[in-house]
Amino acid sequence: MDSISIWVAKRLAEDEERQRVKGHTEEGFLIIETRSGYEFLVAGLGVKGVIQVEQVQPFFVGANKPQLVINVPSKTLWSGAAIDCIHYEQAAFGTMRDIARAGETHSAGSFRDRNMGFFINAMEQNRNVLSISYIYESIFQVERRRGGSLIVAVIDAYNMSAEDVRNTRTRFGHFDIVVKSSSYGSITEQAEAAAESMGAQALAFKGLMQCLAR
Amino acid sequence: MSCEIIRSNVIANLEELAKSLGAAASGTEWHLFGSVNRGVPGASDIDLMIFCGSDAQADVLRHAIDPESLPLPLHLSLLTFNEAITINAASIQKSTVILRLAPIPA
Numbered sequence: 001m002d003s004i005s006i007w008v009a010k011r012l013a014e015d016e017e018r019q020r021v022k023g024h025t026e027e028g029f030l031i032i033e034t035r036s037g038y039e040f041l042v043a044g045l046g047v048k049g050v051i052q053v054e055q056v057q058p059f060f061v062g063a064n065k066p067q068l069v070i071n072v073p074s075k076t077l078w079s080g081a082a083i084d085c086i087h088y089e090q091a092a093f094g095t096m097r098d099i100a101r102a103g104e105t106h107s108a109g110s111f112r113d114r115n116m117g118f119f120i121n122a123m124e125q126n127r128n129v130l131s132i133s134y135i136y137e138s139i140f141q142v143e144r145r146r147g148g149s150l151i152v153a154v155i156d157a158y159n160m161s162a163e164d165v166r167n168t169r170t171r172f173g174h175f176d177i178v179v180k181s182s183s184y185g186s187i188t189e190q191a192e193a194a195a196e197s198m199g200a201q202a203l204a205f206k207g208l209m210q211c212l213a214r
Numbered sequence: 215m216s217c218e219i220i221r222s223n224v225i226a227n228l229e230e231l232a233k234s235l236g237a238a239a240s241g242t243e244w245h246l247f248g249s250v251n252r253g254v255p256g257a258s259d260i261d262l263m264i265f266c267g268s269d270a271q272a273d274v275l276r277h278a279i280d281p282e283s284l285p286l287p288l289h290l291s292l293l294t295f296n297e298a299i300t301i302n303a304a305s306i307q308k309s310t311v312i313l314r315l316a317p318i319p320a
Contacts, residue, residue, distance in 0.1 A: 073282050097258065097287050156289065159263075159303055163272040163292040186301040190269075190294065 001028045004044035004072055011096065018100045025064040032103060040067040040108035042099060047071055050136075053081035060089045067108035069093050077171065080134035080141075093137070113137070115181040119154050122205070126212045139172045147214050150176040158185035160202055165194040177201050179208045217253035224250050224260055225312050227284050232313050238274050241267045241317035245309035248289070252308075259287040263309060265298045267317070 001009070001024050009021045009030055022033040029041040043059045043066035045051060051071055059066055069086055071078070074095035086093045092102055092111040102111035116138060123132050123142055130143040138154045153168050153175040160180040168178050178195055179202075180187065187202050195202035203211065225246065232239050248261030266272040272292040281288040293303060303309070 157291060159291060159301055161293040161297050162269060163276060166273060167276050188297040188301055190297050
């Protein structure tokens with residue numbers, strides 16, 4: 001096993017309430033068994049910066065294929081191409097904490113971040129939206145029938161602050177719309193001003209849908 | 215582990231984190247909210263708001279805080295005091311002030 005998988009196995013062994021590491025495959029994937037007896041394979045990455053497709057493709061060439069690919073540290077970005085590759089292989093991607101979440105689904109390969117899944121579905125259902133593709137795990141290129149394409153950044157926040165907007169720009173680069181994932185909470189005036197200063201808009205879900213429809 | 219012990223441990227970890235940040239965190243106010251603060255069994259992440267004196271301080275703290283250093287995933291929101299007051303963040307999130315760090319005199 002590689003050092004990342006060993007580290008992950010050690011961390012999981014500290015708390016076996018929800019799942020345990022049953023062993024590993026010859027490829028070095030961890031065999032995870034949930035409390036209910038469901039088993040799935042997890043591959044571990046230790047990439048800093050941006051995870052590229054070349055770094056995930058090797059996981060899917062052997063006889064055993066992982067249902068979940070995780071990266072440590074969690075701050076690392078997943079490129080759209082890496083995400084597409086993983087999803088094409090009917091697998092999921094995430095962080096350490098997603099091992100338990102994926103296990104709870106009893107279909108780890110179909111595990112998706114709940115917030116992102118909601119936004120993707122909602123955007124896809126908009127009549128003016130032609131297609132949606134990942135740029136990063138929470139940044140999407142949305143092609144519209146009218147009005148051209150937009151880059152939409154979804155942030156995991158109850159209240160969107162100016163720092164959330166600046167941090168999104170720093171981490172992911174340009175976006176046209178930054179939207180908060182929670183339907184509760186507020187967007188501060190300072191967040192709206194920060195987005196405007198970048199030529200973007202800070203919106204809640206309803207505002208995003210209205211914007212996509214234009 | 216009981217909910218109260220988890221909450222106490224999280225607060226101890228956050229105090230340690232704040233201490234490690236030194237002057238970068240001076241004058242900030244740390245608010246715990248969400249499931250850990252409410253003592254919900256099986257709380258899966260730490261919801262934390264830090265009220266900052268300026269945009270620059272918020273940016274510095276975002277960069278300096280390593281979420282991996284905590285026992286549970288960190289859901290961090292950094293707001294200036296002005297922003298927090300405007301949206302009534304503490305009241306809406308039913309947060310508890312766990313730390314008030316003294317400003318360092320210029």
